[in-house]
Amino acid sequence: MATELELKLMVQSEYLKSASEFLDEFCLLSQTKTATRQATQSLMNGYFDTEEATLMQAGIALRIRAVNQQFIQTVKTRGSNRVGMHARGEWEWSIPSDQLNLSLLNEVPLPDSLADMAWSRHLLEVFRTDFERQIWLIEEHGTAMEVVCDCGKVTSPFGEDKISELELELKSGDESGLYRFALQLAKQLPVQVSTVSKAQKGVRLKQGTIEFPEKPNVGASKLALAAYWYEVWLVYWEAMLFMKDDILIQPVRHSMAQLARCLPQELASRLDRLDEIYQTILQTEDAKLLSAFASNKETGIIMLEIAQWLNRTSYGASQ
Incomplete structure (x- = not known):
C-alpha cells in the first residue's frame, strides 16, 4: 500500500x-x-x-x-x-x-x-x-x-x-x-x-448532491472552526462552477466571512479584500459573472496561503 x-x-x-x-x-x-x-x-x-x-x-x-x-x-x-x-x-x-x-x-x-x-x-x-x-x-x-x-x-x-x-x-x-x-x-x-x-x-452525477465537511462540535477551537469554514468555502466555490450558478457566490462569501473571524489579522484582511473584489465584480459584470470570478488570480493565491497557515498551525509542517 x-x-x-x-x-x-x-x-x-x-x-x-x-x-x-x-x-x-x-x-x-x-x-x-x-x-x-x-x-x-x-x-x-x-x-x-x-x-x-x-x-x-x-x-x-x-x-x-x-x-x-x-x-x-x-x-x-x-x-x-x-x-x-x-x-x-x-x-x-x-x-x-x-x-x-x-x-x-x-x-x-x-x-x-x-x-x-x-x-x-x-x-x-x-x-x-x-x-x-x-x-x-x-x-x-x-x-x-x-x-x-x-x-x-x-x-x-x-x-x-x-x-x-x-x-x-x-x-x-x-x-x-x-x-x-x-x-x-x-x-x-x-x-x-x-x-x-x-x-x-x-x-x-448520479446523486446530484454536494458533499460538505462534518461540522465541528459546540465549543470547538478557533483552529477547528477555521479548517471547517475553509473546507466549506472550497465546496461552495467548486459547486458554483460545477452547477454554473452564480447565486452560489453568496454562500461563498458567507463562508469567507466566517473563516475570516478565525484567522490571524493579516490573513483575515486579505480575505476581506477578496470579498471587496467579488462585490466589485457583482456590480460591474452581468452575463459573464462566473467567468469573471473564475479568472481572478487572487482567489487561488489566498486559498493556498490560508491552507499553508492551517497546515503549519495544525500539523507543524515547516514552511
Whole structure:
C-alpha cells in the first residue's frame, strides 16, 4: 500500500495551455536535471460499484485503468483532507485484461461492512473517467513532486462532467513544498484549490448532491472552526462552477466571512479584500459573472496561503 498525498487545483479549460507552457518553461529554465517533462498519456478508466453505491458509501473506489495497452486495477480509500489536500490509501496491481481480479482485494483492509464480499456479485461499471494527462517531474528545495495536467471528462448514464485540473503529488520531502510550488502557479494563472476527486465527480452525477465537511462540535477551537469554514468555502466555490450558478457566490462569501473571524489579522484582511473584489465584480459584470470570478488570480493565491497557515498551525509542517 502507498499513501497518496496530493494537492488538486481547479483550472478552467481556457487556461490549460498557459499551465502547460508555464511548466514547460519551468523545466527549461531549471538549473538542474531534476525538472523534466514526461510522455503524455491517454488514460481510460472504469469505476466499479453496485447499484446501491455500496463501495462509495464505505469510502472505497475500485478502478481499472488502461494505459499503453496495459491494465492496472486500483483501490483507493476516501482518506482524509489535510486542509485542502487529499491523503488516501492506494493499492495497485497490474492485471492481464480489463476484467476485475477480486482476489487481489485480500491485500486491502476492507471495512467491516464489505468483509463478506457479498457485494462483489453485483458489481458493474458505474462511470468512466477518460482524459489526457501531461506529466512533469519536479524537484525544488528538497521537495520532489509529480505535477500533472488532466483534460477530459467523466461520463455515466446520468450525465457527464469535465475534467480540467492540475494535481501536485508529493513523492518525497516536505508537503509544504507542494504549496510553495502551487503558489508559483497561482501567480501565473487563475487556479483554485479543489477537494473533489474524479471518483467523487462520477458519484455526484448520479446523486446530484454536494458533499460538505462534518461540522465541528459546540465549543470547538478557533483552529477547528477555521479548517471547517475553509473546507466549506472550497465546496461552495467548486459547486458554483460545477452547477454554473452564480447565486452560489453568496454562500461563498458567507463562508469567507466566517473563516475570516478565525484567522490571524493579516490573513483575515486579505480575505476581506477578496470579498471587496467579488462585490466589485457583482456590480460591474452581468452575463459573464462566473467567468469573471473564475479568472481572478487572487482567489487561488489566498486559498493556498490560508491552507499553508492551517497546515503549519495544525500539523507543524515547516514552511
